[in-house]
Amino acid sequence: MSLHTFLLGLIVVFGLGAAMARSLLACGISLAVASVALSLVLFEMGAPWAGIFELSVCAGLITVLFISTVTIVRPGEDFVKEDRLRFYAMPVFLALFGLAFWLFSEPLTTALVPAGTARSCASFGQVMWNWRFGDIAGQLCMFAAGVLAVKAFFRGKNDA
Amino acid sequence: MPDNIMCLLPVNWFFAALLFVSGICCMLVSRNMLRLVIGVELIAKGCLLAIIASGQALGNMALAQSIAVTAIVVEVVVVAAGLALIVRAYARTGTVDIWKFDKLKG
Numbered sequence: 325m326s327l328h329t330f331l332l333g334l335i336v337v338f339g340l341g342a343a344m345a346r347s348l349l350a351c352g353i354s355l356a357v358a359s360v361a362l363s364l365v366l367f368e369m370g371a372p373w374a375g376i377f378e379l380s381v382c383a384g385l386i387t388v389l390f391i392s393t394v395t396i397v398r399p400g401e402d403f404v405k406e407d408r409l410r411f412y413a414m415p416v417f418l419a420l421f422g423l424a425f426w427l428f429s430e431p432l433t434t435a436l437v438p439a440g441t442a443r444s445c446a447s448f449g450q451v452m453w454n455w456r457f458g459d460i461a462g463q464l465c466m467f468a469a470g471v472l473a474v475k476a477f478f479r480g481k482n483d484a
Numbered sequence: 485m486p487d488n489i490m491c492l493l494p495v496n497w498f499f500a501a502l503l504f505v506s507g508i509c510c511m512l513v514s515r516n517m518l519r520l521v522i523g524v525e526l527i528a529k530g531c532l533l534a535i536i537a538s539g540q541a542l543g544n545m546a547l548a549q550s551i552a553v554t555a556i557v558v559e560v561v562v563v564a565a566g567l568a569l570i571v572r573a574y575a576r577t578g579t580v581d582i583w584k585f586d587k588l589k590g
Contacts (some may be wrong), residue, residue, distance in 0.1 A: 328492065332499040335533075338502055339526050343510035348518055355525055362529055366552075370545055371536045374552040378532065381560050386525065390542050393567045394518065397574045410513040414506070426498060433494045451546040452553075459550060463557045470561035477568040 328368055333359040340418065344411050348398070353391045359383035373448050487567045496537030503530030517570045521563055528559040 338358035345351045359382040366375035452460065507526030508520055533553055539548020574580055 328493060332495065332533075335529065336499055336502050336506065339529065340506050341512075343506055343519070343526065348516070351519070351522055355522060358526075358529065360549045362533065365533070369536055369540050371539070371549050371552065374532070374536055374549045374556070377553050377556045381556055382525070383551055386514075386560060386563050389564060389567050390518070390521070393571055396550045397518065397580050399507050406515055407513075414509045415514065416500060417509060418506055422498070422502055425501050429494065429497065429501075432496060444569055446546050448549050455547070456550050456554075459554045463554060466558055466561045470564050473565040474568040477565075477572040 328365065331361050331365045331368065334358075335365065340415060344414060346408075348394045349391065352387055352394060355390070356383050356387040359387070493537055493541045496533060498538075500530045500534040503527070503533065514580065515582050517573070517582050520582065521566050521570070524562065524566070525559070528555065531555060 335358050338354045342351045342354040345354055361377060363375040363379035366378055503526055507523040510526060511523035532555055535552050536548050539545045570580060
C-alpha cells in the first residue's frame with residue numbers, strides 16, 4: 325500500500341469516526357485529524373496552496389469554532405436521543421457503496437477524463453490574479469456575507 | 485498523461501465518493517444539528533479531493549488549486565454561519581435537536 329492510499333484511507337476512517345462518535349468533542353477532534361490527513365494528501369499530490377488552506381482553515385479555524393460551539397451547547401446535547409443502530413449501519417452501507425462504486429465506476433472515470441488535455445504551465449498566482457480574479461471578488465463577498473450573517477444572529481436587544 | 489497519475493485517478497475518486505457518501509449518511513441518520521455541520525464538512529472534503537484529483541489528471545493543478553481555495557473559503561463561511569445559527573437556536577430553545585424546530589412547519 326502506498327503512502328497516498330494510506331492517507332486517503334486515514335481520511336475516510338477519521339471522517340467516519342467524526343460522523344459516528346458518541347461525544348461531539350471526539351467528533352471535532354476526529355474531523356481535525358481527517359483535515360490534517362487531507363492536507364498531507366494535497367501536499368503529496370502537488371497542491372501546496374490548497375494544502376496550506378486546508379490545514380490552517382479547516383484543521384485549525386473550523387475545529388476551534390466547532391469545539392467552542394460544542395462547549396456552549398453541551399448541556400443540550402444530552403437531550404438529543406438518537407438511535408445508535410442507524411449510526412452502526414453506516415460503515416456497512418459505506419462498504420456496500422464502496423464495493424459497488426469500485427466495480428462499476430470505470431466507465432465514469434474514462435468518460436469524464438478527456439484523452440488529450442492541454443497542460444497549463446501557469447503558476448497558482450498567475451491563475452488566481454489574472455484568469456480567475458472574479459473568484460477573489462466572490463470570496464470577499466462571501467466573507468462579507470458570513471460576517472453579516474454572524475452579526476445578524478448575535479444581534480443585541482438594542483440594535484436596530 | 486503519466487500512467488501513475490491516471491492509475492491514481494480512480495483511487496482518488498473512489499475515496500472522494502466515500503467521503504461524500506459518509507457525509508450524506510451523517511446528515512441523514514442524525515438529529516443533532518452539530519452532526520449536520522460535520523456532514524457538510526465531510527461532503528466538502530470529498531469535493532475538494534475530487535477537484536484536486538481532476539486537476540492533477542488534467543495537468544492543470546494551478547486552476548484546480550484556485551478553485552479548491554475558493555471552495556474552502558465558501559466552506560468556512562457556511563460552517564461559521566451554521567454554527568452561529570446553532571448557538572442562537574440553542575440560546576432560544578435550549579436544544580440542538582432538529583426535530584424540535586418545527587415552528588416554521590406549515
